[in-house]
Amino acid sequence: MKELRPPRPDLDGLTPYDAKEPKAEVNLSANENPGNLPHEVVDKLAELLPEFAFNRYPDPMSGKLRQLIADANGLESGNVLVGNGGDELIFDLLLAWGGPGRKLLNMPPTFAMYEIDAAVTGTELVSIPRRPDFSVDEAAVLERLKAGDIDAVFVSHPNNPTGNLQHETFLIDVLNATDALVLVDEAYFEFSRHTMRPHMQRHHNLVILRTFSKAFSLAALRVGYLLAHEDVITELTKVRQPYSVDRFSQWVAAMVFRERVVFESQISDLIRQRDVIQHGLDQLSGVVVYPSEANFVLFRVEHAAAVWRDLLHGHGVLVRDLSRAPYLEDCLRVSVGSPEENARFLRAMEEILVARRKSGLLGTTNGESLNGHGGS
Numbered sequence: 449m450k451e452l453r454p455p456r457p458d459l460d461g462l463t464p465y466d467a468k469e470p471k472a473e474v475n476l477s478a479n480e481n482p483g484n485l486p487h488e489v490v491d492k493l494a495e496l497l498p499e500f501a502f503n504r505y506p507d508p509m510s511g512k513l514r515q516l517i518a519d520a521n522g523l524e525s526g527n528v529l530v531g532n533g534g535d536e537l538i539f540d541l542l543l544a545w546g547g548p549g550r551k552l553l554n555m556p557p558t559f560a561m562y563e564i565d566a567a568v569t570g571t572e573l574v575s576i577p578r579r580p581d582f583s584v585d586e587a588a589v590l591e592r593l594k595a596g597d598i599d600a601v602f603v604s605h606p607n608n609p610t611g612n613l614q615h616e617t618f619l620i621d622v623l624n625a626t627d628a629l630v631l632v633d634e635a636y637f638e639f640s641r642h643t644m645r646p647h648m649q650r651h652h653n654l655v656i657l658r659t660f661s662k663a664f665s666l667a668a669l670r671v672g673y674l675l676a677h678e679d680v681i682t683e684l685t686k687v688r689q690p691y692s693v694d695r696f697s698q699w700v701a702a703m704v705f706r707e708r709v710v711f712e713s714q715i716s717d718l719i720r721q722r723d724v725i726q727h728g729l730d731q732l733s734g735v736v737v738y739p740s741e742a743n744f745v746l747f748r749v750e751h752a753a754a755v756w757r758d759l760l761h762g763h764g765v766l767v768r769d770l771s772r773a774p775y776l777e778d779c780l781r782v783s784v785g786s787p788e789e790n791a792r793f794l795r796a797m798e799e800i801l802v803a804r805r806k807s808g809l810l811g812t813t814n815g816e817s818l819n820g821h822g823g824s
Contacts, residue, residue, distance in 0.1 A: 461567075473764035476790075480667045542569040612740070616642075635662060759796055
C-alpha cells in the first residue's frame with residue numbers, strides 16, 4: 449500500500465489550538481459567566497423538555513432565534529446569521545472575504561482565533577501591533593488602509609485579552625477609509641454597554657459579532673450571531689455548514705434571549721466584581737493592572753508563569769497564562785468569578801507576592817519597571 453498523500457504544505461507550521469485546561473477548584477481562565485442559567489429559565493426548559501423533538505434535524509438558519517435577535521436590534525431576519533459560537537462565524541467571514549490572495553488587517557495582541565483562522569484559510573495577515581498600553585495605533589491603521597488592498601479588518605471591542613474599548617470615532621474612520629469588510633467583535637458587549645449597531649445603516653461594510661457564551665451563561669452550547677447587511681449575510685450562507693447550530697442549542701438560546709432581562713442584575717454584579725478585582729490588584733506592589741470593559745482583567749507581574757503555577761498548585765486557582773504570547777510578556781488574565789472566587793484569587797495573589805518577595809524572587813517593588821509598561 450502506498451503512503452498517505454500529505455495534507456496542504458502550508459499547514460506544516462500550524463499548531464492545533466488546545467483549549468484543554470488543568471483542573472482547579474476555582475476556574476477563572478475562560479471568561480465564562482460564573483453563574484449557571486437562572487432557575488426560572490431552567491424550570492421552563494425542564495417543563496418543556498419532554499416535548500422536545502430530538503429526532504428532528506435543526507432549522508438550518510435558526511429561524512426563530514434569528515427573528516428574535518433581529519426584532520431586538522431593530523433589524524430584519526435577513527440581517528442576522530446565527531452560528532456555532534462566534535468562532536464559526538469568524539471562520540465563515542474569512543472563508544468568504546479571505547483566502548489565498550486576500551488580506552486581513554489585525555491589531556495584536558487580540559483574539560487568537562483571528563490569526564489562526566487566517567492561516568487555516570490561506571489569508572495573508574497584515575498586523576499593526578498595539579501600543580505598549582494596548583491602545584490601537586490608529587494613525588498606523590488608517591495609513592495602512594490607504595493602500596486599498598485590505599479585504600477584511602477585525603477589531604475586538606472590547607479587546608480580548610486586554611479589555612479596552614476602541615474609540616468610536618476611530619471605528620467610524622476605519623469604516624469610512626476602506627471598502628473592506630470590518631468586523632467589530634462585540635463578544636463582551638453586555639459588559640461594556642457599547643455597540644456600533646447605530647452605525648450599521650450608514651456603513652455597508654460593518655459586521656457586528658456577539659455571543660451567548662459570556663453574559664448569558666451558554667458557553668456549553670456554543671451559540672453566536674452576526675448583525676450585517678443582508679447581502680453580506682447572503683454571501684456567508686454560501687460557505688457556512690448547513691446544520692452547524694444544533695436544535696437543542698437553538699431552543700435554549702431562544703428561551704434565554706426571550707428571558708434576557710433576568711440576566712441584568714447578574715451582569716451588573718459582574719461589572720461591580722470586575723472593579724473589585726481591579727482595585728484589589730492595584731493595591732498589590734509589583735502588579736500593573738490594565739483597565740477593562742469586559743468580564744476579565746489583564747495584569748502584568750514579574751515572573752508571571754511562576755505566579756500562575758503558584759496560583760494553581762498552591763491555591764487551586766486557575767487563571768489564563770499569556771506570558772509567552774507576543775506583546776503580552778509577564779501578563780496574566782483573570783476572569784470575573786463569584787465574589788467568593790474573586791476574594792480567594794486576591795488573597796492568593798497577595799500571599800504569593802509576599803512570599804516571593806521575602807524569598808528574593810521578585811526584583812521589583814512597583815509595576816512601572818515591568819517591560820517599560822506603566823500602570824492603569
